[in-house]
Amino acid sequence: MSWLEAIVLGIVQGLTEFLPVSSSAHMRITSAIFFGEDAGASFTAVTQLGTEAAVLVYFAKDIFRITKTWIVGIWDRSVRSSLDYRMAWYVIIGSIPIGLFGFLFKDQIRSAARNLWLVSIMLAGFALVLAVAEYWGRQTRTIERFTLKDGVVMGFAQAMALIPGVSRSGGTLTAGLFLGLTREAATRYSFLLAIPAVVMSGLFSIPDVFDKSGDGLTPSVAQMVVATVIAFGLGYASIAWLLRYVAHHTLYAFVLYRVALGSLVMCLLIAGTITAT
Template sequence: MDWLQVIVLAVVQGFTEFLPVSSSAHLILVPALTTWEDQGLAFDVALHMGSLLAVIAYFRREIFAMLQSSFAALKGKAVDRDARLALGVALATLPVCVIGLLLHDVVKDNMRSTLIIGVALIGFGLLLGYADWGHKGSRDEYQLRWRDIALIGLAQALALIPGTSRSGITITAALMLGMSREAAARFSFLLSIPVIVLAGGMEAITLGRQAAPVDWLTLLSGTALAGISAYLCIHLFLAFIKRLGMQPFVIYRIVLGVWLLWLFYG
């Protein structure tokens, strides 16, 4: 890969991983609009690692509090709000793990078409718009009920459909359940941690079976650029939605979806 490809792919991955606009849609656009060859599994793993490091760094205080309270609860102390949130993140991750394992080959072989991605961008974008327009909640992530956590977890499993956006569908579900925009986004970002770990782990296992040479400079550069981009994305997104809400992203999704359908099927 040349350095322009490294920079573009890392920045695209870093920003779209956490925005409700579907990283899969953007990552098919890059080869569609360029003559670049596939970047390879090793580089994909590196980009996911960058996103993971970014979200851990941004929410380091919350994560430390969740882990500390969880270990205290295991030793018999009272379950406080941080331990409860940690359990909520774990439980909300179960549906996407189970369904992902069961349907991995189906999604990989039959659902990665630009038609599905374009339709999902538009359809789930409209649903995000509806949730943002009609549900002005005020609850934060510490006030989630177990039912809410289960529903958000089931919604996250829909992100297996390319073009849905994991962050988009979890934020949509959280808004419909009465959470504030900022709290919905924060909970979505916390949910991304186990998902990225699991997805990256599966890719790393596959990569470990390959005997291809490793270009460490390219991989480390991609990790760093994706991490910086993702960290900036999280910070800017949380500030942005507080003032303007989700509607700009809804419009962007619809325009992108229509353009994809026109580009490949028009």
């Protein structure tokens, strides 16, 4: 891997991880258009450690409070009715689907799922689902009214993001809107829900990203560190921006962007400018 590619992909990861546009699709498309070769699923997973570190820093007080309440609640029943205690369990239970499917379909995720035809179809097609959710969602339920059902449904929606182009945040936001949650409530849970799955995926992918016999390009340790640090800085900024944005705007801008990008990739594939695999 060249230094230019490592830096560019770090920027792409940081800018797109938390937006409902699929960071993995953007990593795949950027590699194909500008560098001619897929950087690989492992590289994407490891750079996501940077963006998840940004979540840990940004929501440090909330995460500490929720974790503390959950630990105390194991022995003290008086705190089990609190939102923080329940939220901890919602995140744990909601993380099971992506962990299970990620383990069962690991090989397909690293190979067939990265086909650019599939990526572009998911970008454009799932954009329409997001548009329907934005239009029909009642958005009357705040985070205080979050339930186990919400956590499970959004957990399965997150698992769909194992296919590049769906978008982890896009999937969870869509599910949350269909469930009647406000954008702010769905977005906050989406951030928390990502932590276990993305951190574990990134840690397990560290050996693979430096395996020269595996799929994708092989970065140096320095390149991997720099890309991850860049993703952290831009990811932190994008968290603050997205929380402000969803409080006052619809998600239709992201819908239009996804359709446009998916259509562009399809055109490039038909023209033979880029290859699907």
